[in-house]
Amino acid sequence: MSPAIETEGLSKRYDEEVAVNDLSVSIDPGTVYGFLGPNGAGKTTTMRMLTTLTRPTSGTARVAGASIEDRDTVTPHIGYLPDEPPLYDELTGREQLTYIAGLRDLPEAETHERMTDLFDRFDLLEDADKRIDSYSTGMRKKLGIMQAVIHHPRVVFLDEPTTGLDPRAARTMRDTIAELAAREMTIFLSTHILPVVDELADSVGVIHEGRLVAEGAPEELKRRAETGEQRSLEDAFLDVTHDTPETNVPTR
Numbered sequence: 001m002s003p004a005i006e007t008e009g010l011s012k013r014y015d016e017e018v019a020v021n022d023l024s025v026s027i028d029p030g031t032v033y034g035f036l037g038p039n040g041a042g043k044t045t046t047m048r049m050l051t052t053l054t055r056p057t058s059g060t061a062r063v064a065g066a067s068i069e070d071r072d073t074v075t076p077h078i079g080y081l082p083d084e085p086p087l088y089d090e091l092t093g094r095e096q097l098t099y100i101a102g103l104r105d106l107p108e109a110e111t112h113e114r115m116t117d118l119f120d121r122f123d124l125l126e127d128a129d130k131r132i133d134s135y136s137t138g139m140r141k142k143l144g145i146m147q148a149v150i151h152h153p154r155v156v157f158l159d160e161p162t163t164g165l166d167p168r169a170a171r172t173m174r175d176t177i178a179e180l181a182a183r184e185m186t187i188f189l190s191t192h193i194l195p196v197v198d199e200l201a202d203s204v205g206v207i208h209e210g211r212l213v214a215e216g217a218p219e220e221l222k223r224r225a226e227t228g229e230q231r232s233l234e235d236a237f238l239d240v241t242h243d244t245p246e247t248n249v250p251t252r
């Protein structure tokens with residue numbers, strides 16, 4: 001079974017700033033991979049390289065079996081929910097999804113069926129025909145994930161998917177992520193919300209100043225290597241990123 005995501009020495013430099021430094025990971029299909037790191041650690045830059053939106057300075061990566069240099073082969077197999085979902089404010093939610101499904105060459109009947117299911121699941125049926133410029137932040141986020149998965153991609157990249165959602169919507173988002181993973185979708189999940197990672201991730205990578213500083217199952221990261229003592233994922237995160245509890249790392 002070839003990895004869903006595989007990177008080898010992936011690096012991105014902006015002038016003097018090394019945003020991502022020699023990143024090598026291998027992620028199996030059907031895995032939820034929690035990608036953690038403090039602000040400015042290199043998470044978004046990594047996701048932008050893996051989704052072919054920005055080119056690496058050096059190193060290679062394959063996503064869903066194709067090189068990220070081969071944008072046309074990669075993009076049909078991936079979905080991406082960036083921090084700010086790319087939406088057309090003047091469209092309605094339904095028009096936006098129809099447009100995206102059209103770009104993805106999804107047949108009309110399937111589009112209709114999946115759209116109805118997604119609007120229902122995220123409790124947006126009543127708002128489906130309202131213009132996006134009337135949507136709240138949480139509603140935009142919901143529509144953002146809907147358009148990231150409507151074509152049933154093999155690999156989906158989610159940047160802070162639960163931020164801005166109320167508790168019920170956050171629950172729906174977590175349930176949806178778990179369901180997608182059960183359907184063999186690979187989820188690359190970047191978030192600061194450690195309980196979400198703790199609940200969903202099969203594997204966790206921690207990036208700090210562009211480098212991968214820890215990787216393993218959440219349970220492994222929580223177990224102190226030397227003593228076997230259990231600690232929280234928050235403690236583990238703060239430890240490997242050399243922050244202290246005073247540095248205001250959001251955990252909810």
Ligand SMILES: Nc1ncnc2c1ncn2[C@@H]1O[C@H](COP(=O)(O)OP(=O)(O)OP(=O)(O)O)[C@@H](O)[C@H]1O
Pocket residue numbers: 014017018019037038039040041042043044045046
């Ligand atoms: N277009 C750019 N030009 C210059 N520097 C950039 C650019 N994009 C990112 N950087 C820098 O690269 C580093 C990594 O940024 P990135 O956005 O990947 O971090 P992040 O882990 O996603 O952070 P956050 O959690 O705050 O979203 C930061 O120091 C940032 O200033």
